[in-house]
Amino acid sequence: MRSLEYFHNLRLLPGAWVVIRVDGRSFSKFTEPRFDKPFDLKFHQMMALTAEALLQELQGIYAYTESDEISLLCAPNWDFCDRSLEKIVSISAGIASATFTQACQHIVHFDSRVWLGANKSQVIDYFRWRQADATRCALNGWCYWTLRKAGKSIGQATAMLEGKSVAFKNELLFQHGINFNELPSWQRRGIGLYFEEYEKEGYNPILHQAIVVKRRRIKCDRDLPMKEAYGEFISQILDSESSS
Ligand SMILES: Nc1nc2c(ncn2[C@@H]2O[C@H](COP(=O)(O)OP(=O)(O)OP(=O)(O)O)[C@@H](O)[C@H]2O)c(=O)[nH]1
Ligand SMILES: [Mg+2]
Incomplete structure (x- = not known):
């Protein structure tokens, strides 16, 4: 019987960087009647909470x-x-689904997949790829919902944006009084979470004196740099991991 648990012996490549990506299942349908469009701060905060749970539970670095x-x-x-x-894909999907469900009080599911990076440069490219996706989707989402809120139908809004350039979309928003570059950074660039060290005052009961101890806590960075500067930022996280 065990031999038919066919995939259970699969292991991630030794020595490779690992990125686990979880993604909400059918969230277009789930968010539609419940959250502001294109972006909802409460929804985003529950995603940040879920990211924090994954970082903590799975001992990730970013x-x-x-x-x-x-x-x-x-x-x-x-x-x-x-x-x-x-184990990795099922447990990560489980942590994300349970954490978001508890925060939202509505049952949701996440899928999970694993990406492997052979070196630091691939990891930097990976995170720049996901951030570029965030920026592209934010621009499209803002354009689409601006048109819909201005009375256009699904078909009309979709057709008006089909094959249009970034400059065209920025201009469209501008004509509706929205400056894309001034929208909140979390919408355009996403957010990053990582551990930081901080100093805490403690007390040594044997020596009867105040001491300073180092602790770790999760920092939620809502003001990420972008493009090359984001690559540099990721590079520093990778370097600090190598030296720890
Ligand atoms: N209203 C609202 N929706 C959001 C927000 N953030 C993400 N979403 C929704 O989440 C969807 C994510 O897209 P996908 O993951 O490609 O689509 P999906 O419906 O989840 O489909 P699968 O992931 O393939 O199951 C977007 O299309 C939005 O509809 C938000 O802040 N507000
Ligand atoms: Mg999804």
Whole structure:
């Protein structure tokens, strides 16, 4: 019987960087009647909470979230569940589904997949790829919902944006009084979560003196740089991991 658990022996490549990406299942349908469009701060905060749970539970080093997806980066020597693929994708989808469901009080599901990076440069490209996706989707979403709110039908709004350039879309928003570059950064660039060290005052009861201890906490960075500067930012996270 065990031999028919055919995929259970699959392990992630030893020494590879790992990114687990979870994505909300049918969230277009789920969000439609419940959240502001194109972006809803409460929805985003529940995604940030879910990203924090993944970072904490799976001992990742960086989490990035945009729209209904979260990418969790794990170090090359990460050995969670002996790097079993089935365990990693099922547990990560479980953590995300349970955390979001509890926060939202509505049952939702996430799917999960694993991406492997051979080197730091591929990891940088991965996160720049997801951030570029965030920017593209934010521009499209803002244009689409601006047209819909101005009375256009689904078909009309879709047709008006079909094959149009970034400049055209920026101009369209501008004509409706929206400056895309001034929209909140979390909508255009996504947000990043990582551990930071901080100093906390403690007390040594044996020596009867105040001491300063170092602790770790999760920082939620809502003001990420973009493009090359974001690549540089990711590079620093990778370097600090290598030296730790
Ligand atoms: N209203 C609202 N919807 C959002 C927000 N963020 C993400 N979404 C929705 O989440 C969807 C994510 O897209 P996809 O993951 O491609 O689509 P999906 O319907 O989840 O489909 P699958 O992932 O394939 O199951 C978007 O199309 C939006 O409808 C938000 O802040 N407000
Ligand atoms: Mg989805």
